[in-house]
Amino acid sequence: MNGKIIKGIGGFYYIKTDEGLIECKARGKFRHKDIKPMVGDDVTIKMENGKGVIEEIHTRKSQLIRPTVSNVSLAFVVFAVRNPDINFDLLNKFLILCEYNNIEVIVCLNKIDLVSEEEREEIKKRINVIGYEVLFINAKKGIGIERLEEKIRGNITVFCGPSGAGKSTLINKLSNKEHMETGNVSEKIGRGKHTTRHSELIDVADGYIVDTPGFSTLEIKDLMDKNSLKYCFPEFTQYNDKCKYRGCLHYKEPNCALKEAVESEEVNRYRYEFYIRALEEIIEEEKNKW
Numbered sequence: 001m002n003g004k005i006i007k008g009i010g011g012f013y014y015i016k017t018d019e020g021l022i023e024c025k026a027r028g029k030f031r032h033k034d035i036k037p038m039v040g041d042d043v044t045i046k047m048e049n050g051k052g053v054i055e056e057i058h059t060r061k062s063q064l065i066r067p068t069v070s071n072v073s074l075a076f077v078v079f080a081v082r083n084p085d086i087n088f089d090l091l092n093k094f095l096i097l098c099e100y101n102n103i104e105v106i107v108c109l110n111k112i113d114l115v116s117e118e119e120r121e122e123i124k125k126r127i128n129v130i131g132y133e134v135l136f137i138n139a140k141k142g143i144g145i146e147r148l149e150e151k152i153r154g155n156i157t158v159f160c161g162p163s164g165a166g167k168s169t170l171i172n173k174l175s176n177k178e179h180m181e182t183g184n185v186s187e188k189i190g191r192g193k194h195t196t197r198h199s200e201l202i203d204v205a206d207g208y209i210v211d212t213p214g215f216s217t218l219e220i221k222d223l224m225d226k227n228s229l230k231y232c233f234p235e236f237t238q239y240n241d242k243c244k245y246r247g248c249l250h251y252k253e254p255n256c257a258l259k260e261a262v263e264s265e266e267v268n269r270y271r272y273e274f275y276i277r278a279l280e281e282i283i284e285e286e287k288n289k290w
């Protein structure tokens with residue numbers, strides 16, 4: 001029988017199959033192979049003495065570490081326009097993380113009730129120029145979520161963003177249920193705690209969604225090597241092969257097409273500077289390894 005792991009708790013996995021939800025243990029052999037079933041995995045299971053056992057894990061299309069979910073194909077990157085204020089460095093890190101994992105991105109600007117129209121348009125523009133779709137939403141009231149429902153279909157979608165952005169509120173609206181505990185922003189920051197703790201797939205609009213505990217730090221340098229970084233900036237794509245030097249990192253090399261594009265304001269300077277900061281961190285990290 002085939003199915004999909006939608007939840008894992010204390011060594012048990014819950015598999016959604018045509019015959020309903022089945023509780024399974026993993027076969028011992030996985031432990032030796034250093035492979036552990038993950039939420040999101042498509043699996044083949046078997047019944048043994050009335051108990052479910054995971055026999056096989058099908059090849060993963062992608063694998064996220066935080067949250068630990070496989071086969072994710074879409075991300076809603078959720079940031080509040082206010083309370084907490086939008087942190088563009090962190091937003092960039094989430095965007096890079098998604099690009100690195102080949103995950104399509106939609107940026108959701110939440111809590112639009114808290115700022116003026118001009119203010120939100122200003123923020124939207126900064127993200128649009130990179131090439132991402134940006135939606136204005138009010139998760140609390142369920143405003144602006146139709147497009148999200150449409151996109152969820154056929155995907156495993158992760159919600160990522162800082163604590164207090166409104167991810168769980170949005171999920172509750174999309175699923176019409178109070179699946180997720182939500183919390184007060186000042187309480188969260190005060191206690192330094194997250195409301196959301198474990199990942200599980202929730203069935204919504206013919207797709208699956210995953211809530212993610214918000215986090216405020218994310219290290220690009222732990223993720224990739226210096227040559228991979230430039231491919232995580234979609235607006236660099238058309239320049240990546242136009243520099244004088246093959247494998248140009250757009251750093252200190254002369255005759256760099258990307259640096260020229262920054263000079264002529266075709267590429268946003270803040271994004272380029274962010275790229276350089278991340279690149280320098282990776283280079284520094286690589287030095288320490290040798």
Ligand SMILES: Nc1nc2c(ncn2[C@@H]2O[C@H](COP(=O)(O)OP(=O)(O)OP(=O)(O)O)[C@@H](O)[C@H]2O)c(=O)[nH]1
Nearest residue numbers: 111138139140163164165166167168169182183214
């Ligand atoms: N004004 C306003 N407040 C909102 C909106 N959406 C969510 N909130 C509030 O923001 C607070 C945080 O929302 P959560 O959904 O818990 O945030 P989260 O992103 O899940 O946070 P973590 O689980 O800690 O990562 C709650 O008090 C929500 O009621 C909105 O559109 N407008």
Ligand SMILES: [Mg+2]
Nearest residue numbers: 167168195196
């Ligand atoms: Mg939450």
Ligand SMILES: [Zn+2]
Nearest residue numbers: 243248250256
């Ligand atoms: Zn270059």
